[in-house]
Amino acid sequence: MGYLLEGLLALVSDWQRLLMFVIGGLLIFLAVKKDMEPALLLPMGFGAILVNIPFSGVLTQEGSEMQGIIQWLFNVGIEVSEALPLLLFIGIGAMIDFGPVLSNPRMLLLGAAAQFGIFLTFSLATLLGFDLRDAAAIGIIGAADGPTSILVANVFQSQYMPAIAVAAYSYMALVPIIQPVAIRMSTTKKDRLIRMPYNPMAVSRRMRILFPIVVTIVAGLIAPDSVSLVGFLMFGNLIRECGNLESLSKTAQQTLANLVTLLLGITIAFKMQAADFLKIETLVIMGLGLFAFVFDSISGVMFVKFLNIFLKNKINPMVGAAGISAFPMSARVVQKMGLREDNQNHLLMHAVGANVAGQIASVVAGGLILALVPKMF
C-alpha cells in the first residue's frame, strides 16, 4: 500500500513544493479573478502545479523511459530554437496597425526614449550583484514585451527566466496602476493639459507594405541580432498589410497567437520547479521589474519635455510614457489621464503612435542587448 502514499508523503515532507502550489494557485487567481494577462498567467500557474507534483510525469524522471511533455516542450520550443517566443511575434505583428506611427513618424523617437528603463535596470541589477547576462535578462523586463524577455533570458541561459517572465507579464497587466503614478511623479498639471490636435498624414497602402520590409532591413543592418525578433514581428505585419492574405493574417492574429501563448505559458512553467524558483532573487527581480516599468515611463515623459524645448507645437509629455511596448494598455492610460485633466483633450491616437513605436523599439533593444552583452566579456 506504500506506493499509494508515496507522492503524498513526498509532497508533505517538502514544504517548498507546497509553496509552489500556492504560487501556482495565486497566478491562476490573478488570471481568473483579476483578469491579469490570463492567457499567460493561467497556463503558467497550472504548469507550476504540474511540475511540482512529486515524480511528475510532465518532467523526465530519472530511470524512466518516458519523456516528460513539459520538459520536452521547453527543450524543443524554447531552449534549442526559441521557436515559441519567436512564433508569437508573427501573431503580434499581424495584430499591430502601424498606421498611427506612419502618419506621425516622430512618434518613433518616443518609442526609443521609453526604453531607457531597460538599461537603467540593467545597471541597477549589476549593482545588486547579478552577473552581466542575468542583469541584461532582468533589464529586458523593461521592454514590457513578454516574448522578448523570455527570448533574451533563454539566449543568456538565465536561471531566472520564470521570475523574469512572471514579472514581465504581471507588470504589463498592472500598467493601468503603475503608469499613472509614474506619469504624475514626472509631470506638472500644466504639462498634462497640453492639447495636441490630431492632423495625421495620409498613409498609403504602399507605405504600409514597405514599412515592415524597411524596418527589418534597417534594424537588421544596424543590429543584426535583432533580425529574428524584428523580422518575425514584421513578417506578421506584412501578412496583415499586403491585403491579399486575409485568411493567413486572421490565422496569425488568432489561431497562431492563441496556440503559441497557450503552449508558451505552460512550457515556461518547466522552470518553476521549487528549487529553481524559490530564491530571494525572485523577489529582487520582481522589484527590479517594477523599477524598469516606472523608469521607462519617466524617461519617455522626460524626453518629450526635452523635445518641447525646441518644438513650436508642443507634445503632451504623457504621450512619451506611452512609448513603452505594453500595447494598447499604455495608450489607454494616457488617453484616460488626458481626459481627466481636460475632457476635450483626446490624446489616444498620438499615444497609440508612441505605443506601437515602443513595440518596434523594444525588439530592437532586445536585439542590441543580445549583440552587445557578449562583447562585454
Place this chain on the structure above:
Amino acid sequence: MFTDYNFSFALENLWKSLQLMWRGMLGIFVVLGTLSLVVLLLSKIPEREKKK
C-alpha cells in the same frame, strides 16, 4: 533556499553596464531615427493615380 544570494557590489560590471547603456540607447535612437526619416521620405513620394 534564500541563502545563496550575495549582494556584492561589482564595480567592473557597473562600468560595463554603463557602457552598454549609452551604446544601446544610441543604437535604438539610430534605428528608430532612421526609420522616422525613411517614413517621412516615403510619404513625400506621390502615389500613382489609378487607371480608370
